[in-house]
Structures are given as C-alpha cells and as structure tokens.
Amino acid sequence: MDLKNTKKALFGTVRNFKQILPIILGVIMLVSLFLVLIPNSFYTTIFTGNKIVDPLMGATVGSISSGNPLISYILGGELLDQGVSLIAVTAFILSWVTVGIIQLPAESLMLGRRFALTRNVISFISSIIVAFLTVFTLSLI
Amino acid sequence: MINRFLEKISGKWIFLIVVTTIYIFLLIFNFHSFERVLIQFFKLIWTILPIFVLVFCLMFLSNLFLDSKKIIKYTGKSAGLKGWIISIIAGILSSGPIYMWYPLLSELKDKGMKDAFITTFLYNRAVKIPLLPMIIYYFGITFTIILTFYMILFSVINGLIVHKFLNLKKP
Numbered sequence A: 001m002d003l004k005n006t007k008k009a010l011f012g013t014v015r016n017f018k019q020i021l022p023i024i025l026g027v028i029m030l031v032s033l034f035l036v037l038i039p040n041s042f043y044t045t046i047f048t049g050n051k052i053v054d055p056l057m058g059a060t061v062g063s064i065s066s067g068n069p070l071i072s073y074i075l076g077g078e079l080l081d082q083g084v085s086l087i088a089v090t091a092f093i094l095s096w097v098t099v100g101i102i103q104l105p106a107e108s109l110m111l112g113r114r115f116a117l118t119r120n121v122i123s124f125i126s127s128i129i130v131a132f133l134t135v136f137t138l139s140l141i
Numbered sequence B: 001m002i003n004r005f006l007e008k009i010s011g012k013w014i015f016l017i018v019v020t021t022i023y024i025f026l027l028i029f030n031f032h033s034f035e036r037v038l039i040q041f042f043k044l045i046w047t048i049l050p051i052f053v054l055v056f057c058l059m060f061l062s063n064l065f066l067d068s069k070k071i072i073k074y075t076g077k078s079a080g081l082k083g084w085i086i087s088i089i090a091g092i093l094s095s096g097p098i099y100m101w102y103p104l105l106s107e108l109k110d111k112g113m114k115d116a117f118i119t120t121f122l123y124n125r126a127v128k129i130p131l132l133p134m135i136i137y138y139f140g141i142t143f144t145i146i147l148t149f150y151m152i153l154f155s156v157i158n159g160l161i162v163h164k165f166l167n168l169k170k171p
Helices: A003-037 A053-064 A069-081 A086-098 A104-111 A113-140 B002-008 B011-029 B031-065 B068-075 B081-093 B098-110 B115-124 B132-139 B141-166
Strands: none
Touching (some): A086 A113, A104 A113, A104 B011, A104 B098, B031 B098, B098 B115, B115 B141
C-alpha cells in the first residue's frame, strides 16, 4: 500500500461523496418532514378488521413510513393490543424496513430506476407473503 | 427557460430543489411545523453521523483494496454460494438508515456487483440483531425465529426474482 494509491483512493471517495451529498441531504429532509407531519395516531385509524385488506394496508403504510425500525415494533405492539391481526402487523413491520417509498428517488438515482422500482415492488409483495407464512407456521407450532 | 435549466441540472439537484421548496412552503404557511421539522432534521443528522463516517471509511477501504476483479470474484455473476453468504451476512450486520448504504452499493455495482446480491443485502437489513430483544419482547421468541428464517430465505428469493426481471429481454 503506497501513499500515491492511498491519496488516489481518498480523493476518489471524497469526490463520490460530494456527488451523493445532495441526494442524502434531500432524503434526510424528506424523512424529517414525514416524521413530524404524520402522527403515530394515524396508524391506528387505517385498519378495518378485514383479513384480506388489512395485510395489504399494513404493507402499504409500512412502505410509505420511515424511521428507526424500533418505532415500527412499538407501533406494531400497540396495533396488536388494539386487535389488528398479526398478519397485518407483520406485513407492516417488514415493509417498514424492506420497502422505501420516501427513499425511492435516492435509490433510483444511485442504483438505477428500473432496479429500484423492481426491488421495491418485489419487496412489497414478499412482505405480505412472508407475513402470511410466518403466522401460518406459528399456528402449526 | 425552465426546461433549459432542468436539462442542465442533474436529477439529484432537482430532487433537492423539490424538497427544499416544500420546506420553504412550510416556512411561509406553517412556521410552527417548520420549526419542528428543522429540529427533527438536525436530530437525524446527528444520529446518522457515525453511520456516515462508517460508510465513508468503507468506501475508502473498498477504493483502496477492492478492484473490479475482486468484486466480481466475490459478488459478481459467477460468485455463486459465496456471493449469497457475503450479501446475507453484510446485510444483517449493516446498521443505520438504508439510504446511507446506497453510495457504497452504487460503487460496488459499478465495479461488477450483481443486482441479485444488492437486493439480498438490502432485504437482510430487516434482520436487526441489536433490536432482537425488542422484537422478542413485543412478538415473542418463536415468532422472531420464524420471521427471521423467512426473511433470510426471501432475501435470496427476492434477489433471484429481481435479477430475472432486470435481465428480461425486451420483445
């Protein structure tokens, strides 16, 4: 490892970071907006008790939500206490981490639009499938 | 005029301008919310700063030690089982917000990392080791084990599906 290569690697990293800074900044601004403007009470109002619609709603709301996954566990626990089905809550906490609608512009810019869209759609569908499978397996034990 | 301006600036700046415009609207029409959003913004910056430094260091190390040949060997098209295991473990161990990892993944992709492994990495971020006690507390240990198993399994399935979709030839 020589000094020339180290300098080259360092300058390359700084240059790349400069390029992605506006995107990262934009996402942080968007997430801050979301965290303040959407109150936690919003989540409890969207579930209807329908066994088919609720998991879909859970996955949808999880997909457009953002923040620490810990918040999704706490909200999920609250939703369970209020009688929301475990499948809906599981889809909610899963899509919270695996699908990122708010981060989609950043993901598209850095990893490609086709990749970002495909990955998010597949993750959305699989969050519902995994939720069904998890609860089904749990019921067998 | 606007079209010519938009042609000159790249997508990343348009994105930032759009979000900044929302902030300006908030500042004008709802100052109280703007204040709260701004406080949240700085809190978030402070929280992700260590991750930002970590990602910078990883990008620097990858620039220093990993060339395209190595990336292709471990996470390229012919990486096989090794590639899946690396992306699963790296995804589980990675912390912080998902968007902090896009720059590193973008660099690795440019050097030859397979889309399937990027998908697997990103999906495995759902498996959070430090948060396991919390998920066990809220949902129980059996639920957590089953969910973790399916998440890892589906990270690979998703990787394969995304790879298949992205490589579909146009009719």
